[in-house]
Amino acid sequence: MQIDDETLMALADGELEPGRAEAVRRAVAADPELQRRLHRFAETRRLLGTLRTGAAGEDPLAGMIRAAASAAPEPAPQAAPCPPAPAPRAPAANLNRSPWLALAASAALAVLGLGWWEWSGRGGEGLPGAELAALDELPSGEVRVLADGTEISMIASFQLPEGQLCREYETARERMLRIVLACRDAEGWQARFAARSEADGADYRPASGPESIEATLAALDAGEPLTPEDEALALRALAGE
Amino acid sequence: MDAAFGEALIALLPNLRRFALSLSRRADLADDLVQITVERAITHAAGFDRSARLEPWLFRIMRNAWIDQTRRQRTAGAQLDIFEMPEALPVDPAPALEAHLMLQSVEAAMATLPPEQREVLHLVCVEEMSYAETAEVLSIPVGTVMSRLSRARLALAGKLGIE
Numbered sequence: 001m002q003i004d005d006e007t008l009m010a011l012a013d014g015e016l017e018p019g020r021a022e023a024v025r026r027a028v029a030a031d032p033e034l035q036r037r038l039h040r041f042a043e044t045r046r047l048l049g050t051l052r053t054g055a056a057g058e059d060p061l062a063g064m065i066r067a068a069a070s071a072a073p074e075p076a077p078q079a080a081p082c083p084p085a086p087a088p089r090a091p092a093a094n095l096n097r098s099p100w101l102a103l104a105a106s107a108a109l110a111v112l113g114l115g116w117w118e119w120s121g122r123g124g125e126g127l128p129g130a131e132l133a134a135l136d137e138l139p140s141g142e143v144r145v146l147a148d149g150t151e152i153s154m155i156a157s158f159q160l161p162e163g164q165l166c167r168e169y170e171t172a173r174e175r176m177l178r179i180v181l182a183c184r185d186a187e188g189w190q191a192r193f194a195a196r197s198e199a200d201g202a203d204y205r206p207a208s209g210p211e212s213i214e215a216t217l218a219a220l221d222a223g224e225p226l227t228p229e230d231e232a233l234a235l236r237a238l239a240g241e
Numbered sequence: 242m243d244a245a246f247g248e249a250l251i252a253l254l255p256n257l258r259r260f261a262l263s264l265s266r267r268a269d270l271a272d273d274l275v276q277i278t279v280e281r282a283i284t285h286a287a288g289f290d291r292s293a294r295l296e297p298w299l300f301r302i303m304r305n306a307w308i309d310q311t312r313r314q315r316t317a318g319a320q321l322d323i324f325e326m327p328e329a330l331p332v333d334p335a336p337a338l339e340a341h342l343m344l345q346s347v348e349a350a351m352a353t354l355p356p357e358q359r360e361v362l363h364l365v366c367v368e369e370m371s372y373a374e375t376a377e378v379l380s381i382p383v384g385t386v387m388s389r390l391s392r393a394r395l396a397l398a399g400k401l402g403i404e
Contacts, residue, residue, distance in 0.1 A: 005391045005395065006387045006388065006391045009387070009390065009391050009394060010372075010387065013365065013372070015371065015372050036404065039403070039404075040394065040395060040398040040403050040404075041391075041394050041398075043398065043403050044362075044366065044394045044397050044398050044401070044403065045366050045394075047347045047401065048347060048351070048362060048363075048366035048367050048397075049366060049367065049369075050347065051259070051347060051348060051367045052259070052367050052368070052369070053255075058251075059251065059254035059255070059258070061251075061254060061275065061276065061279050062251045062254065064279070065247045065250050065251050065279060065283070066244075066247055066251070068242055068247065068283050069242050069243060069244045069246065069247025069248075070244065070247075141287065142287070143287050153287070
């Protein structure tokens with residue numbers, strides 16, 4: 001039986017479909033020359049497998065990845081003990097904050113001079129139409145590129161105790177980054193919180209402590225992010241309004 | 242990027258370090274390559290199909306980053322895939338570093354192979370990628386993976402004295 005090298009190799013690598021593998025195995029069993037040729041492939045595979053050594057200790061990059069993945073850092077303890085600190089929000093079920101935002105909490109972006117500043121966006125701040133459309137339909141965790149090149153990333157949806165839907169999202173265009181919390185009322189979507197930043201940090205102004213999106217969500221008693229299923233239900237309900 | 246994706250990425254860091262070393266054969270270049278790959282993976286996490294395996298996706302990012310870097314280092318306007326013309330890749334002489342890294346004869350033997358054979362050997366036999374996944378990482382047909390891999394295995398067997 002004529003069997004080429006690639007077939008023998010595929011047998012050694014478990015890449016032959018079962019019927020073919022069985023036939024080749026029978027042929028090899030009956031032929032010492034085939035056994036010798038197969039051995040070269042099986043043995044090189046085995047030897048190379050020994051290079052698959054485990055890591056000694058944790059990789060130096062692991063910390064950086066965790067910082068980017070941990071979406072909602074615990075609120076820093078306030079110096080003034082007077083107002084009871086909002087209860088730290090538990091790890092989010094469906095919070096899709098993007099790496100650059102999460103990284104803002106770490107030293108990595110401080111080097112870039114990333115500065116956040118407040119944007120007096122409370123009540124009636126007009127949101128661009130394309131963002132309104134995304135608010136109505138874009139599921140959390142998804143990104144959409146708008147006609148003007150702005151990239152909008154939906155982060156999470158929340159339901160207020162009285163049933164109002166709020167959504168957190170980020171936009172990025174060139175060097176300008178924005179994070180917005182919009183809530184839906186009778187007149188449509190209203191920005192309840194917005195902050196923006198320029199990556200070059202020319203206009204650096206430190207974010208004032210309590211006026212963070214976390215604090216806004218806590219003040220609104222927003223609770224946990226909705227699960228993807230609950231969010232889909234809420235968005236369908238909106239569409240049916 | 243969510244925490245689960247982050248942990249999956251962390252779990253694959255040893256695999257990324259191995260492949261980076263296999264591609265670049267220099268510890269400093271490999272470190273840079275892993276860093277770039279992780280940054281790109283975080284940036285593009287939303288574009289990763291969660292039903293797919295993470296390894297091939299990461300290896301592909303890494304290999305593209307390596308090709309980018311290598312192209313940038315080469316001044317002449319070469320348009321050819323460097324992996325198709327291994328003689329154009331300077332072999333790093335640094336014998337002390339090589340000796341330190343190539344602790345085993347298998348590694349030493351592998352290092353003598355042309356880059357396009359080395360990467361296919363590494364992906365299939367060290368990282369245990371399937372032929373199909375390897376073809377995807379390297380952007381070549383499965384048939385090419387098999388012919389390249391078969392040649393590489395026989396060359397390696399010869400160098401290691403496997404009859």
